[in-house]
Amino acid sequence: MFIRLSHGLARVRVRYFLKADVSPMSVENQIETFRFTPEELQIDWQDGQTSRLHCVWLRDHCQMPSSRNAQNGQRLMNVTDFPDDLRIEGVTQQANGDLVVAFAPEGHESVFSQAWLLNNCYCLNATFDDRSEAAKTLWDAESFSSLSFTDYQHYCQDERAKRDCLQQVRDHGFALLSGVPCDEGQILEVIRTFGFCRETNYGPLFDVRTVVDPNNLAFSNLGLGCHADNPYRDPVPTVQLLHCLASSTEGGDSILVDGFKAASILRQEAPEHFEQLCRQYLNYRFSDATTELRSRVPMIEVDDRGYVTKVRYNNRSIDTVRLAPESVAAFYQAYRHYAGILERPELKLTFKLRPGDLVVFDNTRVMHARTAFSAGGQRHLQGAYADLDGLYSTLAVLERARNTNELVQGALA
Ligand SMILES: [Fe+2]
The missing domain is CATH 3.60.130.10 (Clavaminate synthase-like)
Structure with missing residues (x-):
């Protein structure tokens, strides 16, 4: 089931099961509301945190099979493949809580799970560091x-x-x-x-x-x-x-x-x-x-x-x-x-x-x-x-x- 939004707000409560690559910090946190502009997707999380995710970053981090190798997750596209006038055209939420971001003018759609968004958001997560x-x-x-x-x-x-x-x-x-x-x-x-x-x-x-x-x-x-x-x-x-x-x-x-x-x-x-x-x-x-x-x-x-x-x-x-x-x-x-x-x-x-x-x-x-x-x-x-x-x-x-x-x-x- 899809809920179509346009520059609006959605309030959806969905419980989800974490996958193995998700750190324990994200357990139980969910999307409270979200909204978007052509340049940015904003998500308010239940714990009060906010994610602000830029359009080109979302496109570059697309997790779809056409964008990523299914075995190792490596990118199959280059940043130069994106059009200069890339923008977010729409965002919908599936019944399981995943967000579907539609990009124009490509007509490309990317599905992001809540867990992925939470654990990879650059606003919420410090730089990965196991060396310093x-x-x-x-x-x-x-x-x-x-x-x-x-x-x-x-x-x-x-x-x-x-x-x-x-x-x-x-x-x-x-x-x-x-x-x-x-x-x-x-x-x-x-x-x-x-x-x-x-x-x-x-x-x-x-x-x-x-x-x-x-x-x-x-x-x-x-x-x-x-x-x-x-x-x-x-x-x-x-x-x-x-x-x-x-x-x-x-x-x-x-x-x-x-x-x-x-x-x-x-x-x-x-x-x-x-x-x-x-x-x-x-x-x-x-x-x-x-x-x-x-x-x-x-x-x-x-x-x-x-x-x-x-x-x-x-x-x-x-x-x-x-x-x-x-x-x-x-x-x-x-x-x-x-x-x-x-x-x-x-x-x-x-x-x-x-x-x-x-x-x-x-x-x-x-x-x-x-x-x-x-x-x-x-x-x-x-x-x-x-x-x-x-x-x-x-x-x-x-x-x-x-x-x-x-x-x-x-x-x-
Ligand atoms: Fe030595």
Whole structure:
């Protein structure tokens, strides 16, 4: 049944069932009234909120089969396909609450569900963000009374355990596994549980242990200060894993630091230093006999709202600092300030990896370090890189399955 309106008001109460891609925030909210002009559709929701949806935005977000791929929802049209004089000609409401928007001069009709409109309205919903500091739980050493390791077998066999573990990477920037078989290359199997290996000039994986004439300080028994790996790559690997295969040395403790927390402290203590490190692009570089890697990026990267999205701190890998003469002193003040914060004991989460332990962390956020270790005994970590997109995708699918189950159970209750 259709209710035809023209620049008028409709008052319709319809209950609807949410689909899996609808967040819980929209449960029970419905269209109270709606009205339109050629340029805009306005909706008043039962909870008192109002949506103002522009004509071209509605056309660009048409959900009809002629506009979207049915499997993945990707657009089948381009914005240049719309006529310059596009306008809303009419809006009707179906018995189930869906709105049908008619566009002129195309004569095209788009059906939008209430749930879709509510959850995608740009007036009501903040920017989707799962990467910036605004979406994270920032931490320091005191934030964890004890470190929780997830048993690897449990992680592999129980989807909730995997989901919880990947959520820890997303929210805290790291997660810990135990009981990972101490076999060479096992780390690649772990990566396959959530994403894809990022192979580099070190190969698909790398070994961190004392070697003669190391070409990288990581492959010695020296302590290492806080750093993010490989800022000289573009793009930088966004996930790192370290798997402990042997650990019988004195020392060699692992240290993690929340680089977003450190950046927030820097912003609080000296906003001008924070701004300097966001604004100033630097060259990072790694060079050996067979490799020449370079990037030019800021030490702290922020999004369009000013929230930190990535940090790149690696004192070993900054290439020659080339700045305008008047910027050098200010840069080093800011750089030294941030470096000092990263080395504050209260920010350092220190723990010992034992054979079978594995740490996975967001290499764009969490810095890692280690204490020096004795030449006697064995210390062998295998490392590998992956990327956040695969990890976030696996997590999102697991969360989607959970949301669907909860909604179905709620509907049956
Ligand atoms: Fe490292």
